[in-house]
């Protein structure tokens with residue numbers, strides 16, 4: 001049953017709080033072909049934190065070196081609770097003698113999500129322990145976490161299948177967790193086969209026994225109902241939703257938070273009853289957050305993704321478009337700007353201009369909207385996007401482009417020429433090696449610098465050579481570091497072109513992304529490297545020679 005919203009005397013609604021739990025870094029990382037680095041994980045965690053997600057599940061400390069390292073140096077999150085994932089204690093072992101539990105308790109996290117079996121068939125067949133031992137493992141693990149002052153929750157694996165086969169035992173697992181002090185018991189549709197009407201029915205029964213403010217839902221998309229199932233669970237009383245950005249996850253994916261968040265905030269049936277930790281302002285960054293993940297995965301964003309896809313608010317020229325120009329509500333279920341997306345019309349596109357103005361505003365670049373330089377910048381962006389540049393994921397390059405159009409980036413240095421040699425040969429030990437050597441000639445305020453760099457590849461060698469000697473700027477770029485490098489081959493038109501995206505960072509913890517496009521991969525990389533150095537100098541307030 002839906003709880004009716006309470007209206008107070010001054011007419012304000014008292015909305016119930018729903019909690020969002022993101023498992024992109026744990027369940028999402030189960031997706032075949034996905035292998036997050038520690039840097040990737042930190043960037044995603046910070047993105048989720050800025051978005052306003054309540055819990056960020058970082059992974060499984062102790063289970064693999066990446067997750068262990070991630071928890072050893074966790075990102076600083078402003079409000080999200082970093083959560084460690086792991087198994088409940090092993091049956092037949094004492095808590096103090098279980099290395100898995102020790103790794104979880106020692107992880108630098110503020111919450112622990114234990115996964116437990118709640119289907120009797122799985123307990124006896126997969127775990128090979130008695131049903132009673134499994135209940136003890138659940139309660140013992142929760143107690144161990146809460147004694148350490150950590151928030152504990154239990155993901156009840158295969159809960160819905162278990163409930164259908166042995167209702168009494170599935171509920172006993174929930175009670176074992178809840179009675180031991182778990183903040184949340186989470187009902188998991190692990191196989192993803194349960195349908196919305198079943199979820200709503202079963203959750204409604206569960207919340208009669210465990211209060212809904214302690215019940216969570218974790219669904220998979222095997223019948224393309226993961227989002228619908230999450231919403232059905234909320235309608236029935238669950239108050240925590242687990243999911244992933246862009247619906248990332250093994251098989252058909254997890255519940256897609258990128259769709260659930262705007263639905264909860266923009267659809268009145270939910271928005272009037274519930275509130276979440278995402279502010280309307282942060283919702284405006286949703287499309288950006290979705291693209292950040294795609295860039296990390298080196299995937300083209302899904303064009304037809306609800307709310308955030310390129311096509312989500314695209315209309316072909318013709319009768320729809322002319323109606324949209326008169327009033328967008330004619331063909332749009334929500335305004336695209338609310339989720340940071342934009343309307344795309346193939347005739348008289350006004351969206352680009354307002355988009356550029358919005359980004360300039362965010363970058364703190366003040367400019368009169370009627371300034372003719374804005375139109376020139378817009379033309380330049382459009383021409384470059386047609387060539388393959390993507391500024392969505394490379395804001396530092398966009399900022400340089402914009403500041404140049406508005407006359408405020410100094411020419412710090414000029415690269416006169418570069419040359420790269422790649423040599424494959426046998427070394428002194430008789431091993432076959434490939435080495436690259438780059439020579440660059442740079443003009444810094446009239447002074448010519450020649451530098452040579454060596455690397456394991458041409459781009460690495462070029463980077464070494466470029467940063468080896470920038471004269472007066474050497475101190476300012478000393479802490480510049482290339483964090484990541486991604487290449488995408490774009491086909492279309494007559495020939496393939498290469499887009500290179502570089503992520504850089506420095507000792508302040510700042511990260512920035514730059515882009516280069518060329519038919520030649522080294523040239524594309526060169527452009528992105530040069531943008532990165534210029535951006536760093538701009539940030540450092542370097543004075544031109």
Ligand SMILES: [Zn+2]
Pocket residue numbers: 027190218220254
């Ligand atoms: Zn799952």
